[in-house]
Amino acid sequence: MSDCYVRILPESPEDNIDTTAVTAIIKYLSEYTVSDSIRCVESAAMMFVDCGGNLDRIVCPHCGGAVDFGWWGERMTEAHAGRFADLRVVMPCCAMQSSLNDLLYDFPCGFAKTMIEMRNPQIPVSEACLVQLRRMAKCNVRLIAARY
Ligand SMILES: [Zn+2]
Incomplete structure (x- = not known):
C-alpha cells in the first residue's frame, strides 16, 4: 500500500515560512484533519520538493x-x-x-527551504483551507500531492 503526502511550501523559492507561522500551521492542520503525521522539513539549502510517483x-x-x-x-x-x-x-x-x-x-513540484508535510491526511485541502494557509504563511503557497 502506498502513502500519500500533502506538502505545503511557498509558491516562490524567494519566500520562506517563519518558525512562528510553521507552528501555527501545524496546529491548524492537526485540527483540520486527522493525518498519520504532520511535520516540518527545513533546510539551509534549497530543496526540490517532488510529487513522487505522481509526476507524469x-x-x-x-x-x-x-x-x-x-x-x-x-x-x-x-x-x-x-x-x-x-x-x-x-x-x-x-x-x-x-x-x-x-x-x-x-502533478505540481517545487523548490523551498521550508515545507510542511502531512502523511495520509483523511481530508483533502479545500479552497477555504488553502486561503487560511496562505494567510498564516504570509505568502502564496503551493500544494504538492506526492505518492510513494
Ligand atoms: Zn517553450
Whole structure:
C-alpha cells in the first residue's frame, strides 16, 4: 500500500515560512484533519520538493511544449550541483527564459527551504483551507500531492 503526502511550501523559492507561522500551521492542520503525521522539513539549502510517483509530465509555461525528461534531468543535475541556488533555465522548445520552479509539473513540484508535510491526511485541502494557509504563511503557497 502506498502513502500519500500533502506538502505545503511557498509558491516562490524567494519566500520562506517563519518558525512562528510553521507552528501555527501545524496546529491548524492537526485540527483540520486527522493525518498519520504532520511535520516540518527545513533546510539551509534549497530543496526540490517532488510529487513522487505522481509526476507524469512537465510542460513549458511559455509555449505549452512537452519538456523532455532527459533535458530536465540534466538541468536538475546542474542546478543541484549549485545547491539549487540558481534555478534559471532557457527552454529548448521556444528559447524563452524560465525557472525550474516555474515549469508546469503535472502533478505540481517545487523548490523551498521550508515545507510542511502531512502523511495520509483523511481530508483533502479545500479552497477555504488553502486561503487560511496562505494567510498564516504570509505568502502564496503551493500544494504538492506526492505518492510513494
Ligand atoms: Zn517553450
